[in-house]
Amino acid sequence: MTVSPGDPVRRPVCVRPGTVVSLVLSPRTDGKRWTAVRSSAPALVLVTGRQVAADGTAHVSLRAAGTRGGSAEITVSAKEPDLAGTGGVGFTLAVTVTPYAREG
Secondary structure, eight states: OEEOTTSOSEEEEEEOTTOEEEEEEOOOSSSOEEEEEEESOTTTEEEEEEEEOTTSOEEEEEEEOSSOOEEEEEEEEEEOTTSOSOOEEEEEEEEEEOOOOOOO
């Protein structure tokens, strides 16, 4: 999933347990840089990797729990490079994990 300047700052996605989502955040046009990535429910959706390239593109890997269903918000902060602190939320991914139906 790619997020580009001008895209909505909040996006929903529905995945199955065990899914890995690769999130690519294009460089921002407002001078801010992508910083911290947090999951509201790390036991359900875990941030497993984060890299920021020299051009400001951020690459994040998210892994959904193996069997459970539920929802989590992944927030990505953005801030001016020369300011202290974590910055404000620049993008939110609302992840819903939906288990496969059980027979029986």
